[in-house]
Amino acid sequence: MKKILKFVSASLPMLLISSMAFSNATKMLEQPDLSDNHITFVYAGDIWLANRDGSNPKRLISDNETQMRPHFSPDGSHVAFTADYGNNQDVYIVSINGGEATRLTWHPVDDMVEGWSNDGKRVVFTSMREVNHNRSPQMFEVGIEGGHPLKVMEARAVDPVWAADGETIAYRPFHKAHRGASGWRQHRGGTTPPVWIYNTKSSKTIEVPKPNSNDFEPMWIGNDLYLLSDRDGSVALHHYTTEGTVSKVLDTKPWDILSANAHGSEIIFEAGGELLMHDTNTKKTQTLAIEINPDLPQRRVAWKDVSSNIEFASLSPTGKRAAIVARGEVFTVPLKDGATRNVSQSDGIREMTAIWSVDGSKIAYLSDASGAYELIISDQFGKQQGSSYALTKVKTNYFELVAFADNDSKVIYRDSHLNLKYFDLKKKKSYVIGTDPRRKGFVEGSQQIAVSPDSKWLAYSLLGPSNNQILYLYNFESGKASPITRGMSDAAQPAFSVDGEYLYFSASTNRGPTVASIDMSQQDRPYRAALYAAVLSSAGKSPLLPKSDEEISLEKASDEKKDKKNEDAEVQATRVDLDGIMDRIVALPIAEKNYSHLAVGSDEALYYIDRPQPGSGLDASGNAADKSNLMRFDMTEKKSTQVISDVVNFVLSHDAKTILHASSEGEWQTAEIGAKIESKPLNTAELKMKIDPMKEWAQIFEDTWRMQVDYFYAENLHGIDWQGVYKQYRPLLDHVGTRADLNKLIVAMISELQVGHNRAYGGDVFNPSTVNVGLLGADVRYENGAFRLAKIYTGESWNPYLNTPLGIPGIDIKQGDYILAVNGKAFSANDNFFAAFENTAGKQVSLLVSADPKGKESRKVTVVPMNNERIARQWSWIEANRKYVDEQSKGQVGYVYVPNTADAGFTYFNRMFFAQLDKKAMIIDERSNGGGQIANYITDVLSSTYLAGFKDRDGEVYGSPVGALDGPKVMLIDQDAGSGGDFLPYAFKYEGIGKLIGTRTWGGLIGISHNPAFIDGGQMSVPFIRIFDAKGEWLAENTGIAPDIEVKLMPAEVNKGIDPQLDRGIKQMMDELKAFTPIRAVETPKIPTELGL
Incomplete structure (x- = not known):
């Protein structure tokens, strides 16, 4: 590689304290760049232009859509940037004098501007558009006059910037962990990128030396290279010399330097929300005091429809109204007549989980008005200021209200630390009812509780020592909890009968291997539960006993009518005899299925949700084919029927006459319960509130x-x-x-x-209207004056998840053909191919196709473009790897790709591994593994030991386990594999299955979240668990899993289409096969010739 770096003596590191003297200066300025006369930066999603000293700031681009990553052209006359117009991040340029921006790219995958070519004729950007795996983009250029983008190289490139010689690129080969939505300062796992200096002519690479740190944002100043690095903790500006040393220029502690760009001898960067300028000649740094007071549309106070932000719903005692929590406000919505009321009427305060008192006069909810979430008891009209009660002394706890109990004197709630409690409104004190020993996982209905009709008893379930749930009854008068199941089944989802004589619940004896949890071994296993009734009184009878109508005297009938009237006026005490209650449990005659949300209606029928079983069937898009439905079990007919389809949740009013239910699409409906239910939509149109952002x-x-x-x-x-x-x-x-x-x-x-x-x-971010761009599932190149299909990704025509527009039988288009026109409009030299496919995804499109760029013997072909071709590209790469491994090993080694450790990983592994059991060895490729679960299922299968052989009268000898491969195995890993993708190689190595080849994994085994969403629906995943290994040491977090054999993907090899990690895996398997002796028998023992043997 030609020497382009000259030695510059290292600047002494200096601590720069961000100036707060500019009290009126605007902060949250980001992504700056500079030219001879101006600076540009982003504030509030708009691109701004200012003088070099920060004066005279003005919007260069102003729109509701987000603009980002502005970069001056070399002469400073234009700014290139990425904009999210049409929900599609593409490349644009605009004059510094303003005017309409010119669009340069149209591909539906994000195109991120990185800079310019040295001559200013092309904009450099990065994109994942042609990436077949991996989480980092490739480098492209597009001409400012238009035309089709050109891919600079096959190797992945982040932050690429051309050197002055026009043939050398400084870049990093992959993304860092701390980016986008992921907050991880000073990451020290495998995803710590270096800066590489690559010569495109000689194919030589220089790696800027570093410890285990993050190096990024390389910048050329003449022939000198500057970069950002967190090698000393906070991200600071560093300088690299030809002698191979890196010295710190300055830092901005306690703030990181987040982005930087260079021009002339100066570097502009952001830190602590401010912009600063450093002169590499004078070694002086100044903070730019930029004061802007723009109109910011997203800050405006406005009325908003919050019906799409419903997070909690309950019914009033007689079903006249629903209490709705939406966007942090408590509303009551009439089911029939009346107006919607905002009960809480707060601004900048969040309310959660609103429930009605049994007498209907009060509503309880949570509010953080005091700075901590407290219990509020308010009248149902919101006219009086509610009473506030602190549920705990800890100011940071979160809660969920469940129900009133004991004549409305107590409020049952859960806290964020596995406790079920109640708050005594008279004593103003909280009491613990029960505590789960650990979280229950993702089990529908596992948190369900039930209050008896007289409100003196509470039924609930807690996890037992065997991971089965145990059903308990708690008496508010005695304060005693009593188990009513033994823990030999998983008992949950209690529901009292209206008369208080029975407690219905579900129980499963096969929960152990099926419960949705962190282990992959539970995938595709059906959960089966039966429904039961516990007879609460020792004098009670089974609800299934046969009934017989008998004629009685008029006098007796009159007495019974009076008794019934008295019973309706006064709730009868619920009698519970705990002695012998486990022997008074009867099963309902219902098939065992996946049931949840039990409730008893006023008609004495049992209502519940019948959910699809895991693995029971998928539709063409890969989702569960079946819906959850509401069922009704009639105690007289002893028969269950479906009464409402597509119900994911429901609640009954206290009088058990009205139902409020939600669909999978988030639609809320109400109805009177009964054998036939006719639901009507809940009127949420008036769920509106004034929001001060x-x-x-x-x-x-x-x-x-x-x-x-x-x-x-x-x-x-x-x-x-x-x-x-x-x-x-x-x-x-x-x-x-x-x-x-x-x-x-x-x-x-x-x-x-x-x-x-x-x-x-997430959250209430601006979402532009989407204009889709159709894709053909092909690499398109502009060659010989026309657009050529350089490669077609055929997918699998028989697979509903993997077919592509050009891979369907009967489509008369071949790889190498030219596309000359789309829907009758011919292409010109400055056209971008994908611009012709705007708004075509899923629609029929007519293509003019020819094998000749001039259009000889052209033909028209109708196709239907797709909106995403990433899976097709990935599968093409996987199949190419499998075939390559098969060819290079002469059929001896198989290849399995595992994209994550969740559903897709489970599916891919099963599809690829068991189909190659005829191989002698296997390569497991988990590069770019996206994680998900603990993949114990995969390592269990891979480590299966040969147990026995079988002799049939006919056919070959076979053995047990049938689905096992006894030969050598190896796993490919890289920096983009993390979470479950960290644990899988750990388990692979811990169980002695084979060696690891590649680079160190991401290193993230503190995961993932149980906290609530934000008030506007935004999400934050607070890590709530951490994994330690079998030796009792913390596992992989911020270190990753190291390979046994390190192999990097260097650009010279990748650009030639070589995968050195895969090649090393093949070599490892072939070497190990030389010393491997098969243990699985292919011949039987000698057949006996004597009886009894």
């Missing part, structure tokens, strides 16, 4: 801080001064201009905890 964002910020305290797996938060972190980041909140910027602030704050799986995203 700045107040709501402040509440979200507070929730962020509190949730980390309450849900983080370690109570000490690893010793961090979390209050100090709050004080550091809270001032920036006043400068947030968009909801997306709030997410960035949250991610920055939670990144201080320096752990994986700590993420924030």
Whole structure:
């Protein structure tokens, strides 16, 4: 490689304290660049232009859609940027004098601007559009006059920037862990990128030396290279010399330098929400005081429809109204007549889980008005200020209200630490009812409780020592809890009969291997439960006993009528005789299935949800083919029938006459219960409220801080001064201009905890209307004056998940053909191919096709473009690898790709592994594994030991386990495999299955979340569990799993189509096969010739 770096003496590191003297200066400025006369930057999703000293700032691009990553052209006349117009992040350029921006790319995969070519004729961008696996993009260029983009190289490239010689690129080969929604400062796992300097002519690579740190944002100043690095802790500016040394230029502690760009001898960068400029000649640094007061549409106070933000619903005692919690407000909605009421009427305050009192006069809910979530007891009209009660002395706890009990004197609730409690409104004190020893996992209905009709008894379930749930009865008068099941089955979902004589519940004897949990071994296993009734009184009778109508005297009939009237006026006491109750449990005559949400109606029928079984069937899109349906069991007819289809949740009113139910599409409906139910939509049209975004964002910020305290797996938060972190980041909140910027602030704050799986995203961000762009499932190149199909990804025509537009039988298009026109419109030289496919996904499109670029013997072909071809590209890569391994090993070695450790990983492994059991050895490729579950199923199968052989009269000898391969195995790993993708190679190595080849994995085994969503539906995943290994040591977090044999993907090889990690895996298997002796018998013992043998 030609020497292009000259030696510059290292600057002395200097501590730069971000100036707060500019009290009126705007913060949350980001992504700056500079030219001879101007600077550009992003604030509130818009691109701004200012003088070099920060004066005279003005919007260069203003739109509701988000703009990002502005970069000046070399002469400073234009700015290239990425914009999210039409919900599609593409490349645009605009003059610094303003005017309409020019669009340069149209592909539906994000195109991120990185800079310019040295001559200013092309914009450099990165994109995942042609990536077949991996989580990092490739480098492209597109001409400013238009035309089709050109891929610079096959190797992955992030932050690429051309050197002055026009043939050398400085870049990093993969993304860092701390980016986007993921907050992970000072990551030290496998995803710590280096900066590589690659010569495109000689194919030589220089790696900037580093410890285990993150190096990124390389910048050329002449022939000198500068970069950002966190090798000393905080991200600082560094300088690399030809002698191979890296020296720190400056830092901005306590803030990281987040992005930087260079021009001339100066570097502009952001830190702590401010922009700073450093002169590499004078070694001076200045903070730019930029004051802007723009109109920010997302800050405007406005009325909003919050019907799509419903997070909790309950019914009034007689079903006249529903209490709805939406967008942090408590509403009551009439089921028939009347107006919707906002009961809480708060602004910048969050309310949660509203429930009605049994007498209907009060509503209880949670509110953080005091700075901590407290219990509020309010009248149902919201006219009087509710009484407030602290449920705990801990100010950061979260709760969920469940029900009133004991004549409305107690409120039952759950806290965020596995406790079921009640708050005594008279004594103003909380009491523990029961505590789960661990979380129950993702089991529908496992949290269900039931209060007896006289409100003196509570039925609930807790996990027992064997992982089965045990059903309990709690008496409020005695304060005693009594188990009514033994733990030999999984008993849950209790429901009292209306007369209080029976307690219905579900129980399963096969929950052990089926419960949805962290283990992959539970995948596709059906959960079967039966439904039961416990006769509560020792004098009671089974609800299934035969009944007989008998004629009685008029006098007796009159007495019974009076008795019934008295019973209706006064609730009868629920009699519970605990002695012998386990022997008074009867099974209902219903098939065992996956049931949840039991409730008894006023008609004495049992209502429940029948859910699809795992693995019972998938539709063409891969989702469960069946819906959850509401069933009704009639006690007289002893028969169950479906009464409502597509019900995922429901609740009955206290009088058990009215039902409120939700569908899988989020539609809420109500009806009177009975043998035939006719539902009507709940009128949510008036669920509207006035929202002050700045107040709501402040509440979200507070929730962020509190949730980390309450849900983080370690109570000490690893010793961090979390209050100090709050004080550091809270001032920036006043400068947030968009909801997306709030997410960035949250991610920055939670990144201080320096752990994986700590993420924030979503919420009421601006969502532009989507204009789709159709794809053909092909690599398109502009060659010979026309667009050529360089490669067609055929997928699998028989597979509903993997077919592609050009891979369907009967489509007369071949690889190498040229596409000359789309829907009758011919292409010109400056056209972008994908621009012709706007709004065509899923629609018929006419293509003019020819084997000749001039159009000789052209033909018209009708196709239906797809909206995403990533899976087709991935599967093509997988199949190519499998065939390559088969060819190179002469049929001896198989190849299995595992994309994650969740559903797709389970499916891919089963499909590929068991179909190659004829191989002698196997390569398991988990590179870019996205995680999910603990893949014990995979390692269990891979480590299966040969137990015995079988002799049939006919056919070959076979053995047990049938689905096992006894030969050598190896696993390919890389920096993009993480979470479950960390655990899988750990387990593979721990169980002695084989060697690991590649690079160190991500290193994230603190995961993932049980905390609530934000008030506007945004999400934050607070890591609540941490994994340690079999030796009792913390596993992989912030270190990753190291390979036994390290092999990197260097650009010179990747650009030639070589996969050195796969090649090394093949070599390893062939070497191990030389010493391997098969243990599975292919011949039987000698057949006996004597009887009795």
